[in-house]
Amino acid sequence: xxxxxxxxxxxxxxxGALSGANGPLSAYDILDRLRPEGLRSPLQIYRALAPLxxxxxxxxxxxxxxxxxxxxxxxxxxxxHSPVVFAICExxxxxxxxxxxxxxQQLRGWAKDVGFKTGKTTLELRGTCRTCLxx
Amino acid sequence: xxxxxxxxxxxxxxxGALSGANGPLSAYDILDRLRPEGLRSPLQIYRALAPLxxxxxxxxxxxxxxxxxxxxxxxxxxxxHSPVVFAICExxxxxxxxxxxxxxQQLRGWAKDVGFKTGKTTLELRGTCRTCLxx
DNA sequence: TCTCTCTATGTCATGTTATTACATCTGACA
DNA sequence: TGTCAGATGTAATAACATGACATAGAGAGA
Numbered sequence: 125x126x127x128x129x130x131x132x133x134x135x136x137x138x139x140g141a142l143s144g145a146n147g148p149l150s151a152y153d154i155l156d157r158l159r160p161e162g163l164r165s166p167l168q169i170y171r172a173l174a175p176l177x178x179x180x181x182x183x184x185x186x187x188x189x190x191x192x193x194x195x196x197x198x199x200x201x202x203x204x205h206s207p208v209v210f211a212i213c214e215x216x217x218x219x220x221x222x223x224x225x226x227x228x229q230q231l232r233g234w235a236k237d238v239g240f241k242t243g244k245t246t247l248e249l250r251g252t253c254r255t256c257l258x259x
Numbered sequence: 260x261x262x263x264x265x266x267x268x269x270x271x272x273x274x275g276a277l278s279g280a281n282g283p284l285s286a287y288d289i290l291d292r293l294r295p296e297g298l299r300s301p302l303q304i305y306r307a308l309a310p311l312x313x314x315x316x317x318x319x320x321x322x323x324x325x326x327x328x329x330x331x332x333x334x335x336x337x338x339x340h341s342p343v344v345f346a347i348c349e350x351x352x353x354x355x356x357x358x359x360x361x362x363x364q365q366l367r368g369w370a371k372d373v374g375f376k377t378g379k380t381t382l383e384l385r386g387t388c389r390t391c392l393x394x
Numbered sequence: 395t396c397t398c399t400c401t402a403t404g405t406c407a408t409g410t411t412a413t414t415a416c417a418t419c420t421g422a423c424a
Numbered sequence: 425t426g427t428c429a430g431a432t433g434t435a436a437t438a439a440c441a442t443g444a445c446a447t448a449g450a451g452a453g454a
Contacts, residue, residue: 246383268432406443
């Protein structure tokens with residue numbers, strides 16, 4: 125098993141901010157939370173986010189222009205790279221992360237048929253979660 | 260069969276610009292193309308886009324912050340609302356639009372299981388198309 | 395130890411995407 | 425003709441993201 129890559133100071137701060145939040149944060153939201161730690165510019169946030177997203181420790185939600193800490197465990201250095209689905213509640217902001225092998229398989233099948241080489245997959249559901257529906 | 264809704268002048272211009280393009284355009288790209296027609300501000304573009312997207316004549320690509328004309332026929336006023344998948348070639352910019360009932364079904368199944376009410380679904384594949392792979 | 399180099403960091407400026415607020419125009423129709 | 429609603433026009437600004445360049449610190453090797 126490979127070791128998890130060590131994080132730099134700013135990466136640690138950014139990941140901490142996202143882990144501590146109970147929903148997605150924009151880069152500027154993160155910046156506001158980290159001003160007390162001395163961060164001052166958006167670029168510092170974006171620079172820290174890039175490798176975190178790359179490593180899968182943070183996900184970018186394209187439909188919100190914001191970021192969430194990955195719900196899975198990264199302390200042991202490895203995780204699945206099958207595409208992730210995000211269900212985003214527009215009422216409470218909570219994001220549920222899951223992956224679905226059937227969906228992945230189906231998309232791979234389409235790609236194979238038409239000769240498309242898939243890199244990153246974005247799959248986001250916007251709607252209302254069970255809790256908010258009940259309320 | 261319901262009739263297609265009539266478009267306003269600016270909506271016609273914007274849809275025309277998107278139909279004429281051979282790939283996705285940002286709102287500001289569209290604006291640049293429509294300056295000769297007298298459009299001057301981003302808001303004019305965004306205002307025209309909103310109902311076009313609403314009606315499904317235009318799709319927004321979240322991962323590119325840009326827009327494409329829907330590949331399907333809207334002249335007869337009706338089209339399927341099953342979620343659409345976009346395959347975006349990062350080399351040539353071409354966007355292929357398709358829908359996959361199995362994927363849709365699978366996602367509906369998940370939503371049902373956890374009690375999530377899905378509104379809009381975003382499903383975008385970034386990668387390389389057959390043509391660009393061959394080149 | 396010195397210094398070279400690589401990575402991370404800091405800062406300013408700017409580029410790109412999207413909306414708020416408010417004014418004006420136009421056509422339907424009472 | 426008056427007025428009302430929808431479409432349009434314009435300025436200003438908010439929100440998201442990156443380019444360019446300077447600085448700091450840690451580790452390798454002379």
